[in-house]
Amino acid sequence: MKSVTVIGASLAGLYAARALRAQGYDGRLTIVGAEPHRPYDRPPLSKEFLTAPATAEGDADPAAEGPLALTDTEELAGLDAEWLLGTRATALDTRHRAVRLDTGRTLTTDGVVLATGAAPRRLPGPAPDGSHTLRTLDDARALRADLARGGPTRVVVIGGGFIGAEVAASCAALGHQVAVVEAAPLPLVPQLGESMAELCARLHGDHGVALLTGTGVRGLRAGADGRVTAVELADGRLLSADVVVTGIGVRPATDWLEGSGLPLGDGVRCDAGCVTPIPAIVAAGDVAHVAGARAEHWTSATEQAATAVHNLLAGRTARTHRALPYFWSDQYGVRIQFAGHRRSGDVPRIIEGSPDDRSFLARYERDGRTTALLALNRPRPFARLRRELARATQPAPTG
Amino acid sequence: MIPVCHLADLPAGESVRLDTTPPIAVFNADGELYAIDDTCTHQDASLADGWLEGCLVECPLHAASFDLRTGAPTCLPARRPVRTHPVTVEDGMVYVHRTAEEDTAA
Ligand SMILES: Cc1cc2nc3c(=O)[nH]c(=O)nc-3n(C[C@H](O)[C@H](O)[C@H](O)COP(=O)(O)OP(=O)(O)OC[C@H]3O[C@@H](n4cnc5c(N)ncnc54)[C@H](O)[C@@H]3O)c2cc1C
Numbered sequence: 001m002k003s004v005t006v007i008g009a010s011l012a013g014l015y016a017a018r019a020l021r022a023q024g025y026d027g028r029l030t031i032v033g034a035e036p037h038r039p040y041d042r043p044p045l046s047k048e049f050l051t052a053p054a055t056a057e058g059d060a061d062p063a064a065e066g067p068l069a070l071t072d073t074e075e076l077a078g079l080d081a082e083w084l085l086g087t088r089a090t091a092l093d094t095r096h097r098a099v100r101l102d103t104g105r106t107l108t109t110d111g112v113v114l115a116t117g118a119a120p121r122r123l124p125g126p127a128p129d130g131s132h133t134l135r136t137l138d139d140a141r142a143l144r145a146d147l148a149r150g151g152p153t154r155v156v157v158i159g160g161g162f163i164g165a166e167v168a169a170s171c172a173a174l175g176h177q178v179a180v181v182e183a184a185p186l187p188l189v190p191q192l193g194e195s196m197a198e199l200c201a202r203l204h205g206d207h208g209v210a211l212l213t214g215t216g217v218r219g220l221r222a223g224a225d226g227r228v229t230a231v232e233l234a235d236g237r238l239l240s241a242d243v244v245v246t247g248i249g250v251r252p253a254t255d256w257l258e259g260s261g262l263p264l265g266d267g268v269r270c271d272a273g274c275v276t277p278i279p280a281i282v283a284a285g286d287v288a289h290v291a292g293a294r295a296e297h298w299t300s301a302t303e304q305a306a307t308a309v310h311n312l313l314a315g316r317t318a319r320t321h322r323a324l325p326y327f328w329s330d331q332y333g334v335r336i337q338f339a340g341h342r343r344s345g346d347v348p349r350i351i352e353g354s355p356d357d358r359s360f361l362a363r364y365e366r367d368g369r370t371t372a373l374l375a376l377n378r379p380r381p382f383a384r385l386r387r388e389l390a391r392a393t394q395p396a397p398t399g
Numbered sequence: 400m401i402p403v404c405h406l407a408d409l410p411a412g413e414s415v416r417l418d419t420t421p422p423i424a425v426f427n428a429d430g431e432l433y434a435i436d437d438t439c440t441h442q443d444a445s446l447a448d449g450w451l452e453g454c455l456v457e458c459p460l461h462a463a464s465f466d467l468r469t470g471a472p473t474c475l476p477a478r479r480p481v482r483t484h485p486v487t488v489e490d491g492m493v494y495v496h497r498t499a500e501e502d503t504a505a
C-alpha cells in the first residue's frame with residue numbers, strides 16, 4: 001500500500017493516522033477534513049468549554065492549542081501527512097479508488113479510512129437566531145457567545161440525552177434559567193434502562209432545571225428581529241426562550257457516500273474488524289456501523305481506528321474490535337460512567353453508595369452474570385469492576 | 400511542606416488527594432511514595448482515582464498513563480507531563496514538598 005487517504009480530520013481520523021505510522025506504514029498519507037480546524041476534542045464543548053470564564057481568547061484557535069487540542073505541531077511534523085482542512089469529500093469511486101473533493105480535486109489512493117463522524121439531527125422548519133445545535137467548535141463558540149449576550153437567559157434544551165443534559169447543566173451553572181424538553185416519558189432509558197435513567201433524571205431537578213417529558217416540539221417561534229422567542233410544544237404549550245439548544249441525536253455522516261456502492265444503513269456497514277466489503281476501505285468512529293452496532297463514544301472512536309488500520313494494512317480482517325463499550329458524561333458536577341453491553345431486561349443492582357447522595361455504583365445483571373456497569377461519582381471502584389468485566393467477557397485477543 | 404496523613408493510613412496500592420491549588424495526588428506504589436499533580440493533563444480527571452500498576456497510574460477517564468517517578472505520560476491521550484513533588488516520611492507522617500511553581504497557594 002503506497003497511499004492512504006483518511007476522510008474526516010477529527011478523533012477517529014487522527015487516531016487512524018497515528019496508528020498507520022505506529023504500525024509502520026511509511027507511504028503517502030492524506031487527511032481530508034471539512035472543518036477548518038486541526039483535530040480537537042469534542043466532549044469538553046458541552047462541559048468546561050461552555051462554563052469556562054471568558055479569557056483574552058483573541059484570535060487563538062482553541063483547536064490548535066490548549067485543552068481542546070488533540071495534537072501539536074511536533075506530532076504533526078512526525079505524522080508527515082498532507083492535511084486538507086476546510087475541504088469536504090463529496091464522492092467516493094470505489095472502483096477507481098478515487099475521492100472527489102469540493103475543491104474540484106480528485107485524490108486517487110490505495111487505501112481509504114472513513115472517519116466522517118456524525119452530524120446533529122435538526123428540527124424541521126427554519127432555525128431562527130438564538131437556536132443552536134452542538135457538534136463542532138464553531139457551534140460551541142456561537143452558543144457561548146449567545147449565552148454571554150447579557151444577564152441571565154431563558155434557555156430551552158430540546159432533547160434530554162447526554163449532550164442535552166450536559167448543556168442544561170452547563171447553562172444552569174452559568175446562572176441561566178433552564179428547561180429541558182424530552183419527547184420520551186423519561187430521558188436516557190435506551191442507554192441506562194428505566195430505573196437508572198430515573199436516578200439520572202433527578203439531577204435536573206436537584207439543580208433547579210425543569211424537565212418536561214412526554215412532549216415533542218412543534219416548532220420554534222421567532223420575533224420580528226428574527227430571534228427565537230419561544231418553543232412551541234406538541235401539546236400547544238409555549239415555553240419562552242432566549243436561547244434554544246437542540247440535542248436530539250446525530251446522523252452518521254454518510255450522505256457523500258450515497259452512490260458509492262458501499263453498504264450504508266445507520267452508518268457504513270463493516271465487519272467486526274471495521275472493514276467494509278472492500279478490504280482497502282475501512283471505517284472508524286461515529287460513522288462506522290461495526291458488526292451490527294454503531295457507537296457514539298470517544299473511546300470507541302480511538303479503539304476502532306487502531307483496529308481498522310491494522311486490517312487495512314493486513315489487507316483482510318486480521319483483528320476484530322472487541323473492546324467493552326465505555327462512555328462517560330459530566331453533568332451537574334456528577335461524573336457518570338458506563339461500561340458493557342446492557343440489553344433491555346437486564347436488572348441493575350446498586351452495590352455501593354446511595355442514589356440519595358448521587359454517588360453509587362450499579363451492576364446490571366442477566367442470568368446471574370454482570371452485563372454492564374454504571375457509576376455516578378465512583379471512578380475508582382468503577383475502574384476496578386470495568387477491568388474485571390472486560391476480562392470476564394473478552395476472550396483473549398488474537399491476531 | 401504539606402502534611403498528608405499517617406503512613407499507616409496510606410497502605411500499598413492506595414492514594415490520597417490533597418485539596419491544594421492545584422490538587423496533588425500521593426501514591427503508595429508497592430511501598431514507594433510518590434506525589435504528582437492530581438489533574439490529568441488531557442482533561443478533567445483526578446489521577447488519585449486512577450488505576451495503580453507498578454510505577455504507573457492510569458487515568459480513570461480515558462486511560463492515559465503517567466510514570467509516577469517522572470510525571471511523563473507513557474501513552475495517549477495525554478501528551479504533557481504532570482509535575483512531580485518530593486515526598487518524605489518523618490515520625491510516621493507523610494509530607495509532600497511542593498515543587499515550586501508560579502502559584503503559591505497551599
Ligand atoms: C458536545 C459533545 C460532547 C460529547 N461528550 C462525550 C462524552 O462525554 N463521552 C463520550 O464518550 N463521547 C462524547 N462525545 C462523542 C464523541 O465526541 C464522538 O464519539 C467522537 O467525536 C467521534 O469521533 P469521530 O472522529 O468518529 O467523529 P467526529 O468527531 O464527528 O469527526 C468527524 C469529522 O469528519 C468531518 N467530515 C464529515 N463529513 C466529511 C466529508 N464529507 N469530508 C471531509 N470531512 C468530513 C467532520 O467535519 C468532523 O470534523 C461528545 C460529542 C459532542 C459533540
Ligand code: FES
Binds near residue numbers: 461
Ligand atoms: S482525562 Fe485523563 S486521559 Fe483523558
